[in-house]
Amino acid sequence: MKRREFIKLSSLLSAGAVASPGFLLGGCAAKPLPGTGKVTTTPTICDMCFWKCAGTVYKEDDELWKITGNVDDLHCGGRLCTRGTGGPGAYLDPDRLKTPLMRKTIDGRQLFVEVSWDEALDFVAGKMKSIAEKHGPEKLLMLNHGAGSSHFRHLLRAYGSDSHAEPAFAQCRGPRDVGFNLTVGESASSPERTDMAHARCIVLIGSHIGENLHNGQVQTLTEALNSGATLITVDPRFSVPAGKSKHWLPIRPGTDLALLLSWMHVLIEEDLYDRDYVERYTFGLEQLREHVRSYTPEWVYLETGIKPGVIRETAREMAKAAPATVVHPGRHATWYGDDTQRSRAVAMLNVLLGSWNRKGGFYKPEKVKLPDYPLPEYPKPKLRTRDAYPGKWPFAPQGVTNGVIEASVGEDAFFKGWLVYGTNLPQTIPNITNTLEAAANSLELVVVVETMPSEMTGYADVILPECTYLERYDELRNSGERHPSLALRMPAFEPKYDSKPGWWIAKQLGHRLGLHKYFPWEDFSEKLDWQLRQVGSSLEEMQKIGVKNFPRKTPMYFHEGEPVRFRTPSRKIELYSQQLADKGFDPMPVYTPPEPVPRGFYRLNYGRMPAHTFGKTTNNPLLYQLAPENQIWVNPLVASEWQLENGDYVRLGSPNGVVSNRVRVRVTERIGPDSVFMAHGFGHRSKRLRLTAGVGADDSSLMHNIKVDPIMGGTGMRANFVTFVKEGEAGAAS
Amino acid sequence: MTRYAMVIDTKTCIGCGDCVVACKTENKVPDGLNRDWIVELTRGTYPRLETEFRSERCNHCSNPTCVTLCPTGASHLWNQTNIVLVDADKCTGCKACIAACPYDARLVMHPDGYVDKCTFCHHRVEQGLDPACVSSCPTRCMHFGSLDDPGSSVSELLQTRKYKVLNPETGNEPNVYYLT
Amino acid sequence: MKEELLVTARSNELIDPGLHIWTWEVAMYLFLGGLTAGIMIFAAYVTLARKDDEAPFAATQLALLAPIALSLGMTTLFLDLEHKLFVFRFYTAFEPTSPMSWGAWILLLIYPVTTLQILATLRRGFPVVVPYVDRWSIPRAVIDWCENHRRQIALVAVPSGIALGIYTGILLSAFSARPFWNSGVLGPLFLISGLSTAAALVALVSREKREKEMFTRLDLVLISAELALVGLFLISLATGTAKHIEALQSITGGPYTMVFWVLFVGIGLLVPLLLEMLEMRGVGKSLALLAPVLVLIGGYALRQVMIDVGQDSTWTRYPSQYSAEMLERMEPN
Ligand SMILES: Nc1nc2c(c(=O)[nH]1)N[C@H]1C(S)=C(S)[C@@H](COP(=O)(O)OP(=O)(O)OC[C@H]3O[C@@H](n4cnc5c(=O)[nH]c(N)nc54)[C@H](O)[C@@H]3O)O[C@H]1N2
Ligand SMILES: Nc1nc2c(c(=O)[nH]1)N[C@H]1C(S)=C(S)[C@@H](COP(=O)(O)OP(=O)(O)OC[C@H]3O[C@@H](n4cnc5c(=O)[nH]c(N)nc54)[C@H](O)[C@@H]3O)O[C@H]1N2
Ligand code: SF4
Ligand code: SF4
Ligand code: SF4
Ligand code: SF4
């Protein structure tokens, strides 16, 4: 028998009677007016996604009432997005993990058994010790995402391992940040340092802001629209921002790099670029001029389907508004495998427009100088994460999830144990299920720290139930921003059920590993209070105000003619990249046409829906009610060809025979005839997510053709194709 | 009598549904029921398209047929304004008002059975606050105020921008306006 | 292509995907209300027209059926209420703009009037009760008074009956929000239909040959009038706004075509009309019972069709991006 069978958490021993998801939010008898009871408030930082908006939790008669934006928070403009407003659902979800669970084999069957915290923690600490002794601590890997990760990163570094990877790199921002680093020596950072609020022209390449609901992005984009900025959206799908744009460029998928090069061609040919900026700050203009000469709008039209006239006109509009022009760097950039180069082209285009670190282009983020709590040095790890895949992806500055997962398969695998925090790998890493099962089978320890019975928990030896963000302290928010500020997340409630805060779990493990000196605090708030006092505040003050704004100490933009030393080898902005050339990559982005769509198949396009954050909110009772399922968008021509009607349910099939859940058809002109579109995050398999289990289709499992970026290891996900499998025909599959 | 109005800018509304969730939490609307909702309207053929998002709710009509046809006075106007409320203790659940509303803006509270609806958050308006949906909207495309006050944001927007109401042919004279 | 849809899942009970607030309870109430009106009017008519010997049943016994039919109707109406404990609220207010409020109060008026009608012919209609009622002085006095004022009572009964019959139609036509109901013809149509069903009832129950014939003849006239009004009703929709025409389509090719034309117009009006004509010519006596039964069925069918189609006709209809079953998962299991 496999060491680990994937356990759909339905097979939970002593499942016990479970409360119904219905009738949340306090019954429905004729109610007194809201807010007439005893109202109390607590500050929080929203954790419904990773944007970290500061909010205020309202309780009425000690019942959770609502969560709103903290009016003092410039980062969220005092408002939460749909998901943040739906935060109460995360706390109230009756399907939450309730107690620690351990995989046990009971008469031949593997089951999760409810255990005490002591039993669970002793087991994990014991395994961690033996891994450190047998293989060295670096062989314990952390896969993580989200605010609470810091507690466990701290634990592992104290334990001696700096091995870690998060999907926010190789499945998300990696190529963008590497591309910008290679070019301007800095990343576009998160939150994105786009100065859209002051922009007069904004170019979105993909970036479906509005469906992508990153609050600050939505708000600053709207500000720009209200003040009459020109919006140019490049997207094969009629996205929400496309509908708000002066120019929508319905580009042929995968040809963006050609368009970007052609725009640069126009700017240089027509002498529309920012001469002073480019001469002062950049290296390689002449090489670039040569390089883009062949990318004429006429030629690029044949690739992209964007008319030469439109390419020229939009380039001129960008130049007219420059430097107050943002060519948005995007965020989820792992598309076609040449993503670092595409992102570099975006950076270069911004440079030609002189918008990097100029008003209305990009600003220079500033943090609060917040001292670390005095703790002993971490031990120096002998191995780094990259040693797990030697020679690969030279420009990856941090762990590559897909790389480390592969390095966990087999008896002689590099990694021997995993601590997984806040990431649902089966849905997050495309086409990973088999590798994941193989890895899980060879690893000596898989610990999953979760709030929900996600698919990932099915691979665990031990599941540690963390309480939600509304029930705990985490690190202070101190993001690089337009306006430096600190924000506090504190418990509004005692942890529900037998769940615990991440900091507590980490500390308990630390003590069991004899790492007391790294966890000197009784309660995590002591650490926060100490830090706050170093900057003239205190926990007490923050518990009242939630957000404290600090004055900026450095200018937000370059001032005219300011001499700048960029963090690149040449100390200049590198239009031509010697570093890339030295490692055998193109020193300037070269366009390669995308794979054609096979006959009878359609390009699998995917993205966000405003109501949900990936798969982590689809079981949230409030947000489920808003958007219970995802749809497959089908162009009317395709629909009639397949005799599909609005509201029909179909399954999708990939060329390698994977068949999806049934998914509802939406026949719409908003998608072209060559593609279909769905929101990511549905098609959950974990039966204990009772609302969302089996609802909608999962894009990840349909992805079979992953284009890994040789420069940094990102998993390009947009070269995947699907066809329709009508209900009934799907019998055998799924 | 004060005439309150909501003005929603379809040019910036992104259909995110924050207003819908904010209403549910603020007003503790039971599971499965909604006082407001989002409609998406798409016209044209790929790639020549236009889309409009509308956040809809009770229009607090100047000619509220739901009130005129309520047999018990349960449906009434909140102290000399156009804000239409239902008094649960007067409501028989006869559903005449539901049939009387051309905008399907009313709902039956389960399990109780009295009729409920958008209240324009009068409990907030009383305190000088915007309705919950309005103050949640991340794009700030929703505006609320009195049409009697020429200086109010709603009055100004209606003076300076093109707008429409839903199905004016109903004769109900809605007070939720959509900037187009 | 024009695509207009709900992108947030809305599934308000009784309202989504289409309005379905009223079902058979209300249809039955409207039917019985109309029937009651008809009964009162005919009971009064034979009195005023001095047709006691020609129509003994209608003259002396029919009235008793009025409060019975009405009470049944009010029962089904009560069954429809969602907030039943608060039913008394109909009588803590009078809302002049609400036909339903008028209706509530009219119903109260009907009981005393029909009681008087019954009493006025109690002794002749139901001789068995004579020894009991005449034993005491007060009932004796009351009944004497009624018998002496039979015509005056009838003169009150006619307008009360008309009010009741018309109101059941106006109740619906007042809903401007439902284009299909939004026609002035509905009041008269429901009144005539009520009379026709009452006539049929008499033709059905009466044992007196002449009486049967008299009411069959009356019914012929009424059915023809009803057909004319149905025509007017269709025209008034056809000449209305786009929404009215859209509403009309649901019975001209749309989902309700069969029910309306076959069940109501065909079986409920034309077939009985034919049968009754034959009957008048002395043909098909064997079917004598069938015609009135069909008329009664038709009378109910009219209300049911009106309720269904009316609710289905609307100014705003948005299909949803989500399937309704999804939200059923929310419901407590
Ligand atoms: N509501 C909500 N918002 C979120 C999130 C969420 O889960 N929910 N997640 C957040 C996170 S972590 C991220 S990374 C971001 C991701 O959000 P974005 O960074 O905006 O993601 P993208 O992949 O850039 O944009 C998706 C768009 O790209 C279009 N597209 C597809 N193929 C092509 C192509 O070949 N060329 C071009 N030009 N466009 C193409 C799609 O049609 C779609 O409209 O969203 C963030 N915001
Ligand atoms: N096919 C496909 N794959 C993608 C994407 C896509 O669009 N399509 N998007 C990519 C992008 S841009 C990103 S950023 C990644 C995101 O990938 P992930 O970060 O893995 O996002 P989720 O799938 O939401 O998984 C988050 C998990 O954390 C759990 N969780 C939530 N809150 C807490 C908490 O407070 N504590 C703990 N311990 N756990 C918590 C949730 O229950 C959920 O299981 O996905 C990437 N993968
Ligand atoms: S963007 Fe929305 S979900 Fe993300 S943190 Fe802010 S409010 Fe929360
Ligand atoms: S919250 Fe604002 S932007 Fe979002 S749907 Fe509602 S009105 Fe539109
Ligand atoms: S929208 Fe409907 S419920 Fe609201 S006032 Fe108008 S008629 Fe009444
Ligand atoms: S249901 Fe209630 S509010 Fe509506 S009409 Fe009847 S009594 Fe009035």
Ligand code: SF4
């Ligand atoms: S005004 Fe208040 S009640 Fe009405 S929709 Fe907005 S939040 Fe809900």
Ligand SMILES: [Mo]
């Ligand atoms: Mo991401």
